[in-house]
Amino acid sequence: MKLKQKTLAMILAGGRVDDLGVLTFHRPKSAIPFGGFTRVIDFSLSNLMNSGLERVAILSQYRSYSLINHIGIGSAWDMIGRYRGISVLPPYLGYGHSQWYRGSSDAVYQNLDFVQYINPEQLLILSGDHIYNMDYREIINYHREKDADLTMVCLKVPMDEANRFGVADIDDEDGERGGKVVRYSEKPENPEFNWASMTVFCFKPKVLYEVLEANINEDASYEFGRDIIPRMMRENRRVFGYKFKGYWGYTGTIEEFWQANMDLLGDDPPIKYADWNIRTNMEHRNIRDCQPLKIGDNAQISNSLVYNGCIVEGEVERSILFPGTYVAKGARVKDSVLFFNNEVGKGAELNKIVSDVNTTFDSGVRIGEESKIGSKEITVIGWNNFIRANTIIGSGCTVYPSIPSQKIPKLVESGEVVR
């Protein structure tokens, strides 16, 4: 039967990431706006759509409202139909052992009845937190070819960064394509190998059921990277690594998030945005109803991405503007990412900031001014703030969401946190 999908994809989208600070105060990481109109999870969802995998479940627990809102009925990714669809699976209370998800693998474990009901030939489990373009069919094909119990997709990272990831030592069984995982360690202090797991796993369902059951019964922690993969290595399961060579935006910190956005810009951007075939839910925040970007008489836009629904009368350089953002005459936005509905008043100057939705910078505000000593750090402004006229905020500052405007000092020194 052609219609019925042989693969079930489960997206881990529940996590908030401490290092992303105020951006994840009110939403999971996967729902953070990225690249001028999309959300982080759109990359995973579009990859699935482009790979023809249209039976999807989303595991979500932290602040899932904005995520649920974004997924809608799944039609944005054509995932509607008798055998196509996106199911959001939040934690639930039930007769048995139900409770909050205690980890990524527990989230899957608690939904095994759903998985068994779908009864897929393989189970693709991936994180909804990363920016990349991948054809999962290649991984599934490799997985089936090797008759693997688990195929994990890995990317070579610099050795001195390997301690942040789960890393695998992959043999050369299939050369450039991949090989058997001979060693694996989760966030090792002194890494000896550096194929980092991208949190894209293809499992043989029967094996996963066994391993999850054993994990729940015997272990005290329930994470794929920390517990499930090491257990499978111990049990001598067939674990393979597929070597990925493209762009991967991990976006685990503000710097990485900002950098991934900047990777959309330049003459030869690392992210080929238009070629990645990304779809978002255009009904979320009604961005489908935005009129074209309006550009004023004295505006100047350079090396930037600006979506419909913006009005630019000032200067924008190396920046990304989401719908509904207004840049007044004489204002200057540089090296910045402004989420939906930001307002930049006359003569305001924003340098290297990430500003969450619905924030106004009144006239003459200056943030992150060019310092004479080397590189600046990013200033992050939480949502629903009003920064009063002529306020000066340094670089590397954080302003918490929804602070009463008079509580934001008129002078915030570099590195300070306003809460």
Added chain:
Amino acid sequence: MSSSEDTLVLLLAGGVGSRLNILVKTRAKPAVPFAGLYRIIDFSLSNVMNSGMKQVGVLTQYKPLSLMRHLATGDAWDFTGRSRGVKILPPSTGFMDSDWYKGTADAIRQNLSFIKAHPSKEILVLSGDHIYQMDLDAMIEFHRQKNADITVGMMIVPESQIHQFGAGITNDEGRIVEWEEKPKVPRTNLASMGIYVFKTEYLLNLLAEDKDMVDFGIHLIPKAITRDNVFAYPFEGYWRDVGTIQAYWEANMDLLKDDPEITPEAWGIRPNPESEQFVTDRIPARFATGSKVRHSMISAGCVIEGEVVNSVLSPGVKVGPGCRISDSIILHDCIIEDGAAVDLAIMDKRVKVGKGAVIGAGDNKDVPNSKYPDHLYTGISLVCKDADIPPGMIVGRNCIINPWCKQEDFTAHVLQDGDTI
């Protein structure tokens, strides 16, 4: 509950709009793109949506394909659900008296079954040809207050333009006492907007009276004012019939003004981006280092490397380095290659302008187009869908380049002012 819930809407979208020339070669006038990412019909349809009406019939006749694709299920305007809907009503042959629509009233007459299938107190007839924002619910209220049989939406226009419209003379209470269709000598400046509210029963009776009455403005209104309650509902605000190339160009340029009278997004006008059938979503417009854009509207998916001034660009337009686009309207996915210049032009979808080509060359805007002197006489040049203009080609003023022109169709390097390929 808004009073308009009991109102059935019939939207006339069959107009050829032939004075729009190349823009209506492959589509009906209501389907002509406008303001970057809208189509003209979005304005009427969104007004209907925002006024709370639930059932809409769209009467089509001329080249309805792109219109049908655009309306799709109606979900772009929330016309979905058990009680809401938008239906395409094409002419059809049947057991009796079926034929092409012979006029506005005839079109309604041929759809009596649709009217009867959707019981209503009033029928609102409007056209899908105009750019405006209007609270139609308020017009229904007015209609009921006056206990009118017919209410006609009317607005004041310059006397010099009244010859294009149905013209009405009203008394103190707003009753229409005299009517002239497209008068040669102006006696009033009150013009019909082609928006009518009828009591449903009244309209059914009126249509049954005489089958030779096929047009509202020419036949039915003049007869009705002599014996029935016909009122004018005054409208004030921005309203344009973008039925000519010049008017179409001017209305697009109105969008660019500093404090514009026309603001589609603020008006609540909804486009239907899905009808483009573009497989993925358009990414934000990309502005390269060194690009220069002023006083313009740019849609998502555009890539700007050159200069754009005083122009409206639809989604997916690519402007190469060293190009200059000025005073122009460029529709979806046109590619303007390096060093080309486009001035005072309207370009339909997917036109390719080769390197260094010039569209709108020279300063002589006085030679009208030789084939269509009454369409093109102000200097605007038109380029049709999918035309492929060779590098270095020079195209003058008031020129027309027809659809699917290939590079080899251009026999000379220069297209003189007023010429057509």
